[in-house]
Amino acid sequence: MRTNSPFKHHQHSQCIQQALRNAESLCKKNGFRLTRVRKRVLELIWKSHQALGAYAILEQLGLEGVKPAPPTVYRALDFLLEAGLIHRLNSLNAYTGCSHPKDDHHGSYFLICQHCRNVAEIHDTGIDQQISSLAHRENFAVSEQALELSGTCQNCQGSAHA
């Protein structure tokens, strides 16, 4: 089950609940430990569809208790990345929730709105195929791929600040 598009009106609480359920079940299935910090970091990331920086997460954690040191957050992020529950956006140095943590990640691509800062994770078999074919042509064995498209989402087009 996919979460909703950030660029369309939706009940975002559903996204959050779905993400947490997915995380619980994935961790249970794989014997991962979804500890308090890890879960809290995941929740903070899912509070919106905007990508969140590690230090912004730190700030938030500080607001609700004792502010931990950076390694605490980075370790939680590493775990969530490994588990496939979040992604890192290299162009933003920030992290966003994975909207389909069960699938393989042979290709996931990101639309990043520079106005509202929302991020949509996209799957597209057309692009997958072109990348495979490119890699084959060049004799290149791809192990990681990152496609980040920055621009203006449909909501922000035509609006005052666009």
Next chain:
Amino acid sequence: MRTNSPFKHHQHSQCIQQALRNAESLCKKNGFRLTRVRKRVLELIWKSHQALGAYAILEQLGLEGVKPAPPTVYRALDFLLEAGLIHRLNSLNAYTGCSHPKDDHHGSYFLICQHCRNVAEIHDTGIDQQISSLAHRENFAVSEQALELSGTCQNCQGSAHA
């Protein structure tokens, strides 16, 4: 004229010379000033097909005279990026020479070998088209795109360290 593929044997001195000629003519045409620092930074980046970090460039500059402060290098990098003479690889926090500085850059994609660290800039109209079509479908106006494929190049496949 394109430079050679980093993954094929070639006379790399040709790449360097070509890159410098391209830079000279592009700057002359546009009235940009290819100053000593800027030119030296470009040369250092073109010394290989590996992406070079800002502080690695600083070190090199230090070896051949007085080591400048970071802003000097970052300003040169900003200029070269603006001029379209180099690209930044977000997944590496590093910079690589543009292999075709005359063309538009509506799509350039990078193959990054994790073994030899060489980087190849690729143009692929198939991917261009899939991205356009994706953007159209999602009503998303793309202003910047970055595709970075990490993996193993043809030379490094099958070799001992692969």
Next chain:
DNA sequence: GTCACAACTGTTATATTATAACATTACGTG
């Protein structure tokens, strides 16, 4: 239950990448 081990978290310090702000120098034009 409790022992032992591994996994997780805390803590301190520091590495790496990048920019802000202001002073000085070099360049090109008239």
Next chain:
DNA sequence: CACGTAATGTTATAATATAACAGTTGTGAC
């Protein structure tokens, strides 16, 4: 050469990320 602008120098600091080691907690064997 005088002027204004663009480029560079300089100092300080911001933002992102990791190393190293100490302490704590959870889990399974017995």
